[in-house]
């Protein structure tokens with residue numbers, strides 16, 4: 001009986017030892033298991049850069065009308081210097097040499113310039129002024145004023161938010177009321193003084209005038 005009891009105790013002790021060992025092993029195993037990586041700290045995400053808007057970008061357009069090429073040349077030089085786009089106002093009915101004869105009291109231009117209400121039709125495709133910050137607007141002086149086709153143009157355009165800089169060419173006359181007439185007929189935009197140029201206007205002359213505008 002005593003032997004059986006002793007065997008039972010041995011068995012019990014062995015069983016407990018095995019259980020303890022198993023537990024200890026399990027614990028060791030658990031300890032060896034790498035600790036789960038700490039939850040990654042929320043890393044500061046780089047701010048998504050605002051798309052570079054071009055809202056403040058200066059965009060320049062040179063609009064001109066030229067019957068015999070003098071204003072065209074000046075307009076092209078201004079566009080070159082300022083990096084501007086160019087738009088030519090062309091008359092739907094082109095001006096002939098006879099039309100331009102200012103010695104003839106019956107010529108087309110004499111009639112047009114005598115009537116401030118005349119609005120000759122524009123034949124070139126319309127231009128959108130949207131997005132432009134500055135518009136130079138050039139024309140020859142006819143009878144001391146702007147050709148009436150310039151009034152057709154300004155009355156059909158919105159210069160809202162645009163700085164408008166008139167310029168003209170002539171044989172000898174100054175700008176006269178032409179800049180003011182155009183500003184009044186346009187009814188929008190910030191109109192600057194403007195300037196008259198002769199047929200021989202040089203790049204230096206234009207550059208120094210343009211620099212003075214900024």
Ligand SMILES: Cc1cc2nc3c(=O)[nH]c(=O)nc-3n(C[C@H](O)[C@H](O)[C@H](O)COP(=O)(O)O)c2cc1C
Nearest residue numbers: 066067068069070071140143144169170171172173
């Ligand atoms: C009908 C007409 C009227 C003109 N009137 C004047 C004038 O009053 N004063 C002036 O100095 N030049 C006058 N001119 C000359 C033009 O202003 C000058 O030649 C101008 O530079 C022409 O520009 P364009 O070649 O771009 O048309 C007149 C020209 C024409 C055709």
